[in-house]
Amino acid sequence: xxxxxxxxxxxxxxxxxxxxxxxxxxxTQPAISARIRGLEQSLGVPLFERGQSVTLSAAxxxxxxxxxxxxxxxxxxxxxxxDLRPSSAGALRIAxxxxxxxxxxxxxLKRYHAAHPKVTIMVxxxxxxxxxxxxxRDEADVGLARSLHHPEVETLSLRDDPLVLVGVPEAWxxxxxxxxxxxxxxxxxxxxxxxxxxxxxSHGLFRSAGLVPNVVMEVETxxxxxxxxxxxxxxxxxxxxxxAREVSAGKLIAIDILDAERLSRSLDVxxxxxxxxxxxxxALLAVVRNAVGQVDRPRARRVRRRQRSR
Numbered sequence: 001x002x003x004x005x006x007x008x009x010x011x012x013x014x015x016x017x018x019x020x021x022x023x024x025x026x027x028t029q030p031a032i033s034a035r036i037r038g039l040e041q042s043l044g045v046p047l048f049e050r051g052q053s054v055t056l057s058a059a060x061x062x063x064x065x066x067x068x069x070x071x072x073x074x075x076x077x078x079x080x081x082x083d084l085r086p087s088s089a090g091a092l093r094i095a096x097x098x099x100x101x102x103x104x105x106x107x108x109l110k111r112y113h114a115a116h117p118k119v120t121i122m123v124x125x126x127x128x129x130x131x132x133x134x135x136x137r138d139e140a141d142v143g144l145a146r147s148l149h150h151p152e153v154e155t156l157s158l159r160d161d162p163l164v165l166v167g168v169p170e171a172w173x174x175x176x177x178x179x180x181x182x183x184x185x186x187x188x189x190x191x192x193x194x195x196x197x198x199x200x201x202s203h204g205l206f207r208s209a210g211l212v213p214n215v216v217m218e219v220e221t222x223x224x225x226x227x228x229x230x231x232x233x234x235x236x237x238x239x240x241x242x243x244a245r246e247v248s249a250g251k252l253i254a255i256d257i258l259d260a261e262r263l264s265r266s267l268d269v270x271x272x273x274x275x276x277x278x279x280x281x282x283a284l285l286a287v288v289r290n291a292v293g294q295v296d297r298p299r300a301r302r303v304r305r306r307q308r309s310r
Contacts, residue, residue: 001039001042001043002035002038002039003070003071003074004035005035005036005038005039005042006039006067006070006071007025007035007071007151007152007273008021008025008027008032008035008036008039009035009036009039009047009060009063009064009067010064010067010068010071010151011024011025011032011151011152012032012036012048012054013048013056013060013064014149014150014151016053016054016055017053017054018032018033018036018054021151024150024151024152025151025152026136036048043059043063045057045059046059046060047059047060047063048060071151071273072154074273075154075273075274075276091119091120091121091122091280092119092120092121092122092141092142092278092280092281092284093122093124093139093140093141093142094121094122094123094124094140094141094142094143094144094284095123095124095125095126095130095131095134095135095139095140095142095143095144096123096124096125096131096143096144096145097125097126097127097128097131097144097145097146098125098126098127098221098222099146099222099239099241099242100144100145100146100241100267101123101125102222102223102242103239103241103242104144104241104267104288104291104292105123105144107291108284108287108288108291109121109123111287111290111291112283112284112287115283115287116280116283119280124139124140127196127197128145128146128147128148128197129148131143131144131145131148131270132145132148132150132153132270135153135270135271135272136150136152136153136272138272138275141271141277141278141280141281142269142270142271142277142281142284142285143269143270143271144267144268144269144270144288145268145270146161146197146239146265146266146267146268147197147264147265147266147268148268148270149268150270152272152273152274153270153271153272153273154270154271154272154273155268155269155270156268156269156270156285157266157267157268158266158267158268158269158288158289158292159266159267159292159293160240160264160265160266160267161239161240161241161265161266161267162239162240162262162263162264162265163198163201163202163237163238163239163240163263163265164237164238164239164240164243164247164254164255164263165184165235165236165237165254165255165257166229166235166236166237166238166243166246166247166252166253166254166255167187167229167234167235167236167252167253167255168229168230168231168232168251168252168253169250169252169253170232171232171234171235172253172255177253177254177255177256178255178256178257178258179255179256179257179258180257180258180259181205181206181209181211181257181258181259181260182209182211184213184235184255184257185206185211185212185213185214186214187214187234187235188214188216188233188234188235189213189214189215189216189234189235189236190215190216190217190218190219190225190228190229190233190234190235190236191203191215191217191218191219191225191236191237192218192219192220192221192222192224192225192236192238193220193221193222194218198222198237198239198265201237201263201265202237202263205237205260205261205263209260216233216234217233217234222238222239222242223242225238226238226242226243226246229252230246230251230252235255237263239265241267267292269285269288
């Protein structure tokens with residue numbers, strides 16, 4: 001059994017096919033097939049059921065958690081050896097999702113720079129998928145993204161960062177802040193970043209319930225949508241990280257939807273399995289963990305399912 005075979009197995013299982021796994025690992029499809037075939041021969045069982053779609057077999061499902069643990073152990077072993085080398089210090093390359101760049105990273109980097117003033121910090125931003133690409137191409141030492149998993153990176157989920165429906169108190173005359181989804185669909189809604197995962201989640205919430213939302217405005221960024229909400233233009237589903245301070249201060253209100261699942265997201269740190277973290281990056285993770293712990297956490301709630309009339 002080889003590490004490359006295990007990586008190929010997890011990639012096929014994650015992406016549901018040999019072609020997409022090959023693209024993710026930047027290999028040819030025959031190379032992926034050869035690795036899977038070699039792994040199955042060494043284990044003596046088929047790991048996938050091949051038909052119109054590729055799915056894990058019973059043996060594959062049993063093997064998957066051990067494969068994930070194996071790659072994590074290899075990454076830890078590389079890190080332990082790397083930590084024995086003299087530190088070259090100097091630079092830290094960070095790739096971060098736009099919302100994290102705006103609402104978390106400034107405080108993180110202020111604290112980090114105070115503790116490590118000699119380290120040169122370079123930050124690039126983009127969507128979470130672009131953050132992943134920068135990490136995979138060795139253009140960043142560490143990535144800060146939302147709800148991101150890939151077989152070639154280690155993912156550390158730091159906390160929940162769901163999309164929450166917010167508005168200004170003046171625009172919400174009701175005593176309760178709990179409503180049904182059909183009532184939300186009638187509100188003046190502001191969406192952001194068409195085609196992004198956040199846009200897809202919020203738009204899909206209504207589509208799956210057979211509702212058409214009253215969208216009065218679509219903007220490019222989270223910050224623009226937030227500014228429109230603050231001016232009373234409408235309501236928006238925004239990352240909790242982006243509005244935690246305003247909700248805590250009472251400048252914005254968060255509205256619970258009784259009959260819909262929470263739009264769940266997570267705040268993740270990613271780094272390559274094959275490339276150990278530098279001491280500078282390890283120090284950054286400690287600062288990020290501390291900063292994330294100081295952000296008010298979203299309240300958990302119990303969802304009442306929509307009761308459809310028949």
